[in-house]
Amino acid sequence: MAAVNETARRSMVAGNWKMHHDHLQAIRTVQEIGLRLPAEVLPRVEVVVHPPFTDLRSVQTVLEDRAISLVLGAQHCAGEDSGPFTGEVAAPMLARLGVRYVLVGHSERRHLFGQDDEQVAAALRAVLRHDMVPVLCVGETGQERAADETEAVLERQIRTATAGVRADQAASLVLAYEPVWAIGTGVTATPADAQQGCSHARRMLAASVDDTAARAARVLYGGSVVAENTAELMAGADVDGVLVGGASLQADSFCAIVAAAGSVRSG
Numbered sequence: 001m002a003a004v005n006e007t008a009r010r011s012m013v014a015g016n017w018k019m020h021h022d023h024l025q026a027i028r029t030v031q032e033i034g035l036r037l038p039a040e041v042l043p044r045v046e047v048v049v050h051p052p053f054t055d056l057r058s059v060q061t062v063l064e065d066r067a068i069s070l071v072l073g074a075q076h077c078a079g080e081d082s083g084p085f086t087g088e089v090a091a092p093m094l095a096r097l098g099v100r101y102v103l104v105g106h107s108e109r110r111h112l113f114g115q116d117d118e119q120v121a122a123a124l125r126a127v128l129r130h131d132m133v134p135v136l137c138v139g140e141t142g143q144e145r146a147a148d149e150t151e152a153v154l155e156r157q158i159r160t161a162t163a164g165v166r167a168d169q170a171a172s173l174v175l176a177y178e179p180v181w182a183i184g185t186g187v188t189a190t191p192a193d194a195q196q197g198c199s200h201a202r203r204m205l206a207a208s209v210d211d212t213a214a215r216a217a218r219v220l221y222g223g224s225v226v227a228e229n230t231a232e233l234m235a236g237a238d239v240d241g242v243l244v245g246g247a248s249l250q251a252d253s254f255c256a257i258v259a260a261a262g263s264v265r266s267g
């Protein structure tokens with residue numbers, strides 16, 4: 001296998017809509033994004049949206065009909081492929097809708113809905129089983145950071161989630177380092193913190209699975225990303241892109257982030 005260096009990693013901007021936009025608003029939003037996407041950066045930047053489940057079918061249809069260069073993502077999935085799990089959505093259902101990326105272990109699932117490391121691991125395996133790509137979200141709380149536990153938390157989250165994952169699967173994995181204290185708070189990590197967290201995450205993936213795979217996998221930073229801080233956050237050698245919540249809901253702010261991401265490592 002050819003040596004992989006970081007320039008081989010395509011940047012990524014992913015919008016996590018959380019519980020916003022019904023399917024009609026979603027259709028309008030992706031149409032607007034389609035009109036404003038800076039086409040010249042798309043060869044360098046992969047752009048993904050993660051709408052709520054009820055929007056996926058509508059968004060998929062619009063993207064196909066209008067040939068919009070957005071990739072479809074989902075926000076969560078069950079660890080099982082089917083069964084008596086009221087309210088859950090299974091990975092094969094998402095795969096049938098053309099979903100490519102699935103967020104796994106987002107901090108809101110972990111902290112608000114009690115998703116534990118084992119459930120995260122099961123969801124990650126389910127996504128891989130159905131040939132989609134997990135976006136494994138990891139990150140420390142403010143309390144854990146104050147207690148100097150950031151590295152230990154990332155290690156535990158990545159080790160348990162990737163147990164049994166093969167090197168070829170890990171190479172296509174996306175990790176998202178999202179310090180919990182920075183999510184939805186308007187408090188962004190400094191570029192140095194973002195680089196340090198992403199570099200820890202990459203090293204943990206190397207230690208847990210495989211070094212070459214860890215160099216090929218993309219690592220995103222998330223937490224209060226806006227267009228104005230995107231380029232400086234992505235300046236870190238291990239920061240391959242951003243996972244965006246609030247600023248991904250409107251086409252203009254989201255596309256400004258895509259443009260800013262395209263200005264990084266463009267030469």
Ligand code: PGA
Pocket residue numbers: 016178182183184185186222223224225243244245246247
């Ligand atoms: P935020 O959310 O950009 O609104 O902080 C990020 C996330 O939760 O993925």
